[in-house]
Amino acid sequence: MNRMLEKGFRPIDTLHKPDGTPWSFKEKMMLGLSPQEYWAAQLRNPFNWILAAIFAVGTPIIVGRFIFGLGWATHGSYDYPWGLLLGWGLFVMVPLSASGFMMGTTVELFGRKDFKPIERLGLLNGLLGYFFAVVFLQVDLGQPWRLIYPMFVSLGPAAVLFLVAWHVATYLSVQIAELIPAVSEWMGWPKAKRFIKQIVIGLTVAGIILSTLHQGALGALFTYAPGKVHPLWYSSAFQWFHFLCSAIFAGLSMLIVVSTLTKWFMRWRCDETFLKSLDRLTVGIAKGAALALVTYLVIKFIGVAHDNDWKYLFSGWGQWFMFEIALGVIVPLVLFTSAVRNNNATTARWAALFAVLGIALNRLNTSLVTFNWNLYQEIPHWREFVITITVYATYILVYRAVLARLPILFTWKDKS
């Protein structure tokens, strides 16, 4: 598509064609191209062939999981209730989706309108991350029609999972509402946008409350398993705080990573405002991430000091812990600080990549690698890997499809 732009292709960014007639829904879905041109462009893209190969292998295995049960697809057991599906799909994807409430707060509450060009990307990253976390959860739980059970039918108000279920459901609704303005511009429904504008402060405040609570609640889930998680990754007093604080820089770093990828691979869809402000915004976000990282680093060691776990640092697990801290916290902290001091967006992008990898490693360590550290180590079933890759590929596909159509990376030209 980037090459087509050079040849004169102009993607749809208004409700009406140059002759004044409105674009039809089909034309908008086809990005203003004819069906032949659209499918030819899709077939030319090598990434689509990779996605097709993943779906060809993965879809039958996902169907098989629902037909033959969880035991066919995973090594899940009473010892290891959370495999790769939740370790990656829930515990990694949710913190990486914290960009939604971070950007909503920055723009709508703190009044930093200079971050407006990247706000919708932050919101979309949050919405899709949460939505696909629920998809992963559904693949793990099975029986999707019973999704409402923990909330309405079989209530467990004393359980952390009850709180997580309600928070994720309500926060997803809030995020959908926050993105309605983009949909309303694209569909030509100005009333919906006006309505959301009236309640945007309420939505943002609700987003902060729900998001901070359940990011912490995901950490609190591990207090169900004292003694199972290795002491260096477990702190009964600070677990919720570790998860909440790390979600702040994780969401911001993921936003930097995603915005960089869109700048490279979807330049055709970005407008000048987005492209011109991206480096400045990246450094601005890096500043927030650096402050969250230094706080996280300190509370991690306060957790170690509180439980007097210093002796574990000299064990093999301790080396692994220090590797995670070095790769996922200290390296990005140094790079983010350097990026801010030198106003260097490229350094901030490297830092964000390290921070994203670091947070993924931390969550997988907590939920999978160090889980049952005194027993045996579980290697996820190969089908679990395939299902995880397939669902994540679907996430990327949907993400790209939304970015290509809705006004997320560009400003809609109609005044509605």
Place this chain on the structure above:
Amino acid sequence: MTTNNTNRSGKLFVAMMIGLGVMIGAWAMGAILFSLSQVNWQVSELLRSYLVATGAIGEFQTLVDFYSHIKGVEYLICLAFLVAFPAFFKYVNRPQEKTVAVRR
């Protein structure tokens, strides 16, 4: 007329709040000075008596026992962070110059 009334009530509210604050401040100051006079003007002894009174430490324990009890290293990390964070905040908040990035 309405604006005048609003201004007057606003001023009255501020005056009441200041008055209340002064009263509470005077009471707190009086209480601290009286307590200090009871312990021969030793601030650390006053703090120890407060911790004994609230049940945080036993009668026989000292302040050193107390911060050892709440784990000295943890306490020192927190204290260091309280100093380091504002310094770090200031360090990353220096005035902006032109942002640079490698062109692709």
